[in-house]
Amino acid sequence: MTLNDDQCLLEVRGVSKAFSDRRHNRKVVLDNVSLKVQQGEFVSILGKSGCGKTTLLRIIDSLIEWDEGEVLLENQLVGKAQRQRMAFVFQDSNLLPWRSVKENVELNLESMKELSSQERSDRAIEALRLVGLEDAADHAPYQLSGGMQQRVGVARALARQPAVFLMDEPFGHLDNFTRERLQQEIGALIERLHATVVFVTHDIDEAILLSDKIILMESDPGRVSKVFNVDLPRPRWRYNVRAHPEAMRLREEIVTDLHLKIADWVQPEEAMLNGSES
Amino acid sequence: MAVSLEEGFSDATELQAIDNALQRSRLRTGFKYSGTLYLILVLLVLWQIIGSFLDPIYISKPTIVANNLWNMLFGKTQIWHDIAVSAFEMYIGLAIALVIGSVFGLAIGRSRIIRGITAPYVVFLNATPLVITLPLLAIWLGVDEKARIVFIVLLATWPILLNVAAGCRNVSGRFTELGHSAGLSRTDLIRKIISPGVLPYFLTGARISAGLVVIGMVVSEMEVSLVGLGYLLASYASGFQTSKLLAVFVISTVFGLINVGLLSLATRTWAPWAVLERKER
Numbered sequence A: 001m002t003l004n005d006d007q008c009l010l011e012v013r014g015v016s017k018a019f020s021d022r023r024h025n026r027k028v029v030l031d032n033v034s035l036k037v038q039q040g041e042f043v044s045i046l047g048k049s050g051c052g053k054t055t056l057l058r059i060i061d062s063l064i065e066w067d068e069g070e071v072l073l074e075n076q077l078v079g080k081a082q083r084q085r086m087a088f089v090f091q092d093s094n095l096l097p098w099r100s101v102k103e104n105v106e107l108n109l110e111s112m113k114e115l116s117s118q119e120r121s122d123r124a125i126e127a128l129r130l131v132g133l134e135d136a137a138d139h140a141p142y143q144l145s146g147g148m149q150q151r152v153g154v155a156r157a158l159a160r161q162p163a164v165f166l167m168d169e170p171f172g173h174l175d176n177f178t179r180e181r182l183q184q185e186i187g188a189l190i191e192r193l194h195a196t197v198v199f200v201t202h203d204i205d206e207a208i209l210l211s212d213k214i215i216l217m218e219s220d221p222g223r224v225s226k227v228f229n230v231d232l233p234r235p236r237w238r239y240n241v242r243a244h245p246e247a248m249r250l251r252e253e254i255v256t257d258l259h260l261k262i263a264d265w266v267q268p269e270e271a272m273l274n275g276s277e278s
Numbered sequence B: 001m002a003v004s005l006e007e008g009f010s011d012a013t014e015l016q017a018i019d020n021a022l023q024r025s026r027l028r029t030g031f032k033y034s035g036t037l038y039l040i041l042v043l044l045v046l047w048q049i050i051g052s053f054l055d056p057i058y059i060s061k062p063t064i065v066a067n068n069l070w071n072m073l074f075g076k077t078q079i080w081h082d083i084a085v086s087a088f089e090m091y092i093g094l095a096i097a098l099v100i101g102s103v104f105g106l107a108i109g110r111s112r113i114i115r116g117i118t119a120p121y122v123v124f125l126n127a128t129p130l131v132i133t134l135p136l137l138a139i140w141l142g143v144d145e146k147a148r149i150v151f152i153v154l155l156a157t158w159p160i161l162l163n164v165a166a167g168c169r170n171v172s173g174r175f176t177e178l179g180h181s182a183g184l185s186r187t188d189l190i191r192k193i194i195s196p197g198v199l200p201y202f203l204t205g206a207r208i209s210a211g212l213v214v215i216g217m218v219v220s221e222m223e224v225s226l227v228g229l230g231y232l233l234a235s236y237a238s239g240f241q242t243s244k245l246l247a248v249f250v251i252s253t254v255f256g257l258i259n260v261g262l263l264s265l266a267t268r269t270w271a272p273w274a275v276l277e278r279k280e281r
């Protein structure tokens, strides 16, 4: 594989996408979105609900069609071979209820004809071991707690041994305790594996805790509004990060940036309130 | 750090607790039906007592009904021929309904175009009291089992069709994206995701239909037949032979129970996740 000068592993170039609603009105969801992900980098896409984060991730994995622009993995347009080098972790764990935990993990290997069934099984067990669930291999998904199910979702992606992980708010549906725990655990695991991750979230602290780079998106239409580098030492622990001056500065900056955007629609209301007071 | 990671992931106790809870719930289900059995006994006794004070033409008595039942099955007025005719119509009808219901259900569930075209007809036919087709069928096909089987099929197809269609849409919506991202081919998607996903819906539809075919059999035989359990019911009713009527009623009910029981068993064997998932919720 030839990589270009800046060692860019995944590149999204000028991607645009519009959905048409029931009345055939076109609604632009993504407008000229570009981003680059380096080998071994953890990149978060941060933006409020509905700004097109999931849509962007789906486009990267070629799960849906798009209108303009291109997606490249290792400088190749994404096709069948490239898609096999990416693994998607869904917002809800999406486990097949008729398969055991291990069989669910194996699903992600079944299109790889070069693997024997023994190799598939070994890889699945290894992936489950990485997320600490090898004992649950023969359990049914419904027997697991939400946090465990989500970890199986991560294991399913790990088993693919992909070049890039695409994670769509993998902790979004979890309760606070479980979310914090999984952020720590999965974060440490990714750090250890030097995995490349594109991580979608709407949680600023989560993004700061995990990322090397944060891509802030604005909505209607979805655009990249700003890119932040997260210069915090690793390994990171939640409480160190929270108190770290650089993290606090970054948080402040992101929040300010978000509020500047929000101000556009807050102001008229404020003006009205002031008006009625005077 | 690696150590703390390993610690963080230790769920042995949580898993153990889940296993124990499951074990307990399995033990408990063993006693589930005993209440129902007692209730049946009480009702039978009540029936016997009340029946003793009334003319047998009204509600008869369990003992007399049982006696009649014995005669019909093993005594001098055996009705095995009628039972066989009824069972034949019922199961042929169910089999055809299963095939037609699944095929059309899958087509409607998979294809938005087919769904769009057929939706009004499905709604219309499903809402129509299909009994009105019976005289028509008799005119077209004659007073024999053909008309009755067609009627049974007509009745039993809908639950299967509607359930399969709904299941297909549901499963596609939930898991198609997963299949695509796993790189599954079209056939693998159908084989590994759609088919197993639709199976519990199919079995649910089949269970409802397995009850409906008994109704279809009885109704159609009452109207267009000179044999079968439905015909017997009609003729005993017109002759005020309540005890015999109830004996035939018992036989028909047993058919219904067997059908639904078999389908429940099939669901538990072939789609245990659907049953267990529901129970845990």
Ligand SMILES: Nc1ncnc2c1ncn2[C@@H]1O[C@H](COP(=O)(O)OP(=O)(O)OP(=O)(O)O)[C@@H](O)[C@H]1O
Pocket: A019, A020, A021, A029, A047, A048, A049, A050, A051, A052, A053, A054, A055, A056, A202
């Ligand atoms: N299949 C679709 N058809 C029509 N509109 C869609 C479709 N998928 C997404 N959209 C629209 O595109 C916009 C972006 O959706 P998307 O799911 O990408 O948002 P998101 O940023 O992931 O939001 P969330 O944080 O809530 O998950 C939304 O307004 C949504 O209504």
Ligand SMILES: [Mg+2]
Pocket: A053, A054, A055, A091, A168, A169
């Ligand atoms: Mg989303």
